Amino acid sequence: MERTTLFHIFAAVLFLYNLPACLSRTSPNITTDQSALLALKSSVTLPPDHILVNNWTTTTPSSVCDWVGVTCGKLHGRVAALDLSNMGIIGTIPPHLGNLSFLVLLNITNNGFHGDLPEELVNIRRLQYMDVQFNKFSGQIPQWFGGFPNLVYLNVGNNSFSDSIPQDFGNLQKLKVLNMKFNQFTGFIPRIIFNMSLLELLNLKGNSLSGNLPANMCNHLPNLKFLDLSLNELEGQFPPGLQECSNLQVLSLLHNQFMGHIPSEIGNLTMLEKLYLGFNSLEGEIPNEFTNLVNLEILDLQSANLTGCIPSFLFNMSSLQWIELPYNNFFGSLPMNICPRPLLRVLVMAGNKVSGNIPTEIGNCTALTVIDLHENNFTGTIPEEFATIGYIAPEYGHEGLVSTNCDIYSFGIMMMEIFTRKKPTDEMFTSDLSLKRWVSEALVNGVTQAIDSRLIRQEEEHYFAEASCVSSIFELALNCTEESPENRINIKDALALLQKIRLEFQAKLSEN
Numbered sequence: 001m002e003r004t005t006l007f008h009i010f011a012a013v014l015f016l017y018n019l020p021a022c023l024s025r026t027s028p029n030i031t032t033d034q035s036a037l038l039a040l041k042s043s044v045t046l047p048p049d050h051i052l053v054n055n056w057t058t059t060t061p062s063s064v065c066d067w068v069g070v071t072c073g074k075l076h077g078r079v080a081a082l083d084l085s086n087m088g089i090i091g092t093i094p095p096h097l098g099n100l101s102f103l104v105l106l107n108i109t110n111n112g113f114h115g116d117l118p119e120e121l122v123n124i125r126r127l128q129y130m131d132v133q134f135n136k137f138s139g140q141i142p143q144w145f146g147g148f149p150n151l152v153y154l155n156v157g158n159n160s161f162s163d164s165i166p167q168d169f170g171n172l173q174k175l176k177v178l179n180m181k182f183n184q185f186t187g188f189i190p191r192i193i194f195n196m197s198l199l200e201l202l203n204l205k206g207n208s209l210s211g212n213l214p215a216n217m218c219n220h221l222p223n224l225k226f227l228d229l230s231l232n233e234l235e236g237q238f239p240p241g242l243q244e245c246s247n248l249q250v251l252s253l254l255h256n257q258f259m260g261h262i263p264s265e266i267g268n269l270t271m272l273e274k275l276y277l278g279f280n281s282l283e284g285e286i287p288n289e290f291t292n293l294v295n296l297e298i299l300d301l302q303s304a305n306l307t308g309c310i311p312s313f314l315f316n317m318s319s320l321q322w323i324e325l326p327y328n329n330f331f332g333s334l335p336m337n338i339c340p341r342p343l344l345r346v347l348v349m350a351g352n353k354v355s356g357n358i359p360t361e362i363g364n365c366t367a368l369t370v371i372d373l374h375e376n377n378f379t380g381t382i383p384e385e386f387a388t389i390g391y392i393a394p395e396y397g398h399e400g401l402v403s404t405n406c407d408i409y410s411f412g413i414m415m416m417e418i419f420t421r422k423k424p425t426d427e428m429f430t431s432d433l434s435l436k437r438w439v440s441e442a443l444v445n446g447v448t449q450a451i452d453s454r455l456i457r458q459e460e461e462h463y464f465a466e467a468s469c470v471s472s473i474f475e476l477a478l479n480c481t482e483e484s485p486e487n488r489i490n491i492k493d494a495l496a497l498l499q500k501i502r503l504e505f506q507a508k509l510s511e512n
């Protein structure tokens with residue numbers, strides 16, 4: 001007899017021998033699910049008035065399927081979804097949860113779960129959505145995480161996972177969303193992630209990942225729409241082959257240690273809406289191929305050591321609303337026809353070497369809410385049209401862009417410039433009479449002497465309302481420009497105050 005046949009017989013005998021045990025073994029049912037959920041309940045601490053305390057009980061004849069956060073499948077009647085998001089639950093995940101064999105969705109986002117995720121979870125073969133964002137899980141991402149054959153969505157963002165992501169983590173060929181932002185991951189990005197060919201979102205922002213990005217990392221990611229690798233320690237050149245991520249809409253590589261030129265292939269990513277490459281040590285110019293980015297809305301290249309003439313096509317791109325190029329080495333001048341389309345909302349070019357006049361056509365930029373051109377080499381006067389555009393958009397603060405005292409300072413100076421129509425470098429300011437001092441003296445001696453006479457006239461019927469409004473703005477501007485940063489108002493309060501000044505002004509006008 002051949003060894004293989006013998007082997008088969010041997011196996012068959014073993015099978016028959018076990019058969020009675022198999023037949024008598026109970027298959028899991030909804031009772032299994034109930035004990036899994038009760039195990040979860042007893043591994044967490046709940047305040048006495050927490051909804052789960054009296055809801056997740058077996059004392060009422062109701063089924064597990066009626067428990068809050070639990071959804072059962074229509075056909076099999078087993079627990080298919082567990083959504084405990086935003087429930088203020090503190091505790092750990094017991095291994096029993098792995099018995100929820102019909103679970104498709106597990107959402108425990110925004111709670112106080114801690115410890116590690118038990119390996120038994122990988123028994124949930126049907127799991128498609130796993131959202132554990134905003135908890136306090138810690139430890140390494142274990143290798144078994146790659147064992148969910150049906151996982152489509154994995155979000156472990158804003159936890160305290162650490163160590164390197166295992167290089168063979170993730171045989172997750174169905175994954176579309178992988179979000180691991182704001183943890184403490186170190187080491188290289190596992191190459192296998194770039195092989196998850198259905199991936200649409202990859203967010204690894206805010207870790208300590210290092211190393212280069214692999215060449216042709218986009219070759220297997222044709223569906224990728226969102227890629228955020230910002231706030232890491234990645235280095236080297238931008239990899240070749242980025243044009244293969246042809247569906248990319250958002251690309252953020254901010255705050256890394258990338259170097260070299262911006263690849264012209266980025267100009268082939270015509271779906272791109274938001275591009276953030278700032279805070280890297282790049283060189284060279286903005287590629288001309290960027291003119292092809294017809295869907296681009298936000299371009300952020302701040303503090304990136306770039307150079308070259310400010311390309312005039314930037315101002316004529318069909319969707320571009322947000323141009324942020326401060327602290328580079330750009331030169332040249334602003335185009336005469338600065339807003340051929342009125343889309344531009346944010347223009348920040350501080351800290352470059354841009355020269356020439358600020359074109360009066362700036363008045364064509366009717367959507368402009370933030371403009372910051374300080375620390376350049378502009379000549380001439382600030383155009384009157386400057387005063388007709390807004391000052392700062394509320395969302396600007398939310399983006400965290402004007403979060404430093406340095407910016408609040410220039411904001412204060414800008415407010416003074418607008419209402420006095422003077423620049424700090426104006427001829428009338430001899431050595432010790434600065435624009436700031438002039439404004440603060442004017443506040444004592446009568447604000448009208450500092451205000452541009454074209455903005456406010458004594459004989460106007462709204463004179464008092466206007467004068468008091470401008471006084472308030474000057475007071476705010478002086479606070480913004482306090483020598484010592486800790487004496488300056490913060491941007492949030494400044495915006496709130498500006499808003500209040502505006503409302504008071506409107507109220508006074510309607511009184512008249």
Ligand SMILES: *[C@@H]1O[C@H](CO)[C@@H](O)[C@H](O)[C@H]1NC(C)=O
Nearest residue numbers: 025026027028029030031032
């Ligand atoms: C589930 O299985 C257990 C053990 O086999 C049995 O006692 C129980 O009655 C079953 N429950 C349901 C709801 O079928």
Ligand SMILES: *[C@@H]1O[C@H](CO)[C@@H](O)[C@H](O)[C@H]1NC(C)=O
Nearest residue numbers: 054055057060062066067068
């Ligand atoms: C638990 O909460 C659900 C949803 O709010 C409700 O339908 C159910 O009746 C509650 N069950 C108990 C036992 O309170």
Ligand SMILES: *[C@@H]1O[C@H](CO)[C@@H](O)[C@H](O)[C@H]1NC(C)=O
Nearest residue numbers: 032035036095096098099120
């Ligand atoms: C469920 O899982 C736990 C721990 O993983 C295990 O002890 C238990 O026997 C399992 N089965 C049932 C039916 O609860």
Ligand SMILES: *[C@@H]1O[C@H](CO)[C@@H](O)[C@H](O)[C@H]1NC(C)=O
Nearest residue numbers: 085086107109129130131153
């Ligand atoms: C989890 O719940 C949160 C809050 O309800 C929700 O925003 C998020 O989309 C849910 N995640 C999944 C994968 O459904």
Ligand SMILES: *[C@@H]1O[C@H](CO)[C@@H](O)[C@H](O)[C@H]1NC(C)=O
Nearest residue numbers: 134157158159181182183206
């Ligand atoms: C996520 O973590 C980041 C970095 O620590 C933090 O800035 C952000 O506020 C967190 N988000 C939430 C909703 O807690």
Ligand SMILES: *[C@@H]1O[C@H](CO)[C@@H](O)[C@H](O)[C@H]1NC(C)=O
Nearest residue numbers: 190191192193194195196220
């Ligand atoms: C990625 O996939 C390709 C082809 O599907 C394969 O040749 C390559 O070895 C894979 N790379 C990794 C790191 O798994």
Ligand SMILES: *[C@@H]1O[C@H](CO)[C@@H](O)[C@H](O)[C@H]1NC(C)=O
Nearest residue numbers: 243244264265267268289292
């Ligand atoms: C990339 O864009 C250039 C024009 O800027 C074009 O000549 C080239 O064919 C494009 N490449 C791909 C792969 O689309």
Ligand SMILES: *[C@@H]1O[C@H](CO)[C@@H](O)[C@H](O)[C@H]1NC(C)=O
Nearest residue numbers: 259281282283284305306307
């Ligand atoms: C900035 O770019 C120049 C070349 O344009 C290069 O010489 C210099 O080293 C770069 N600086 C940094 C900090 O990368």
Ligand SMILES: *[C@@H]1O[C@H](CO)[C@@H](O)[C@H](O)[C@H]1NC(C)=O
Nearest residue numbers: 312313316317318335337340
């Ligand atoms: C802006 O672009 C359009 C084509 O998109 C072109 O016809 C027009 O001349 C350009 N205007 C300027 C000022 O460059």
Ligand SMILES: *[C@@H]1O[C@H](CO)[C@@H](O)[C@H](O)[C@H]1NC(C)=O
Nearest residue numbers: 339340341360361362363364
């Ligand atoms: C732009 O401004 C100039 C001069 O201020 C004006 O002549 C021109 O009509 C404006 N263009 C548009 C499109 O508003």
Ligand SMILES: *[C@@H]1O[C@H](CO)[C@@H](O)[C@H](O)[C@H]1NC(C)=O
Nearest residue numbers: 331353354355376377378379
């Ligand atoms: C700034 O402008 C002045 C006056 O036009 C010129 O002399 C100087 O060279 C310029 N500086 C730079 C850095 O372009």
Ligand SMILES: *[C@@H]1O[C@H](CO)[C@@H](O)[C@H](O)[C@H]1NC(C)=O
Nearest residue numbers: 479480482487488489490493
């Ligand atoms: C500026 O305003 C902030 C907040 O209102 C205040 O705390 C601070 O004392 C002010 N500074 C001065 C010099 O008035």
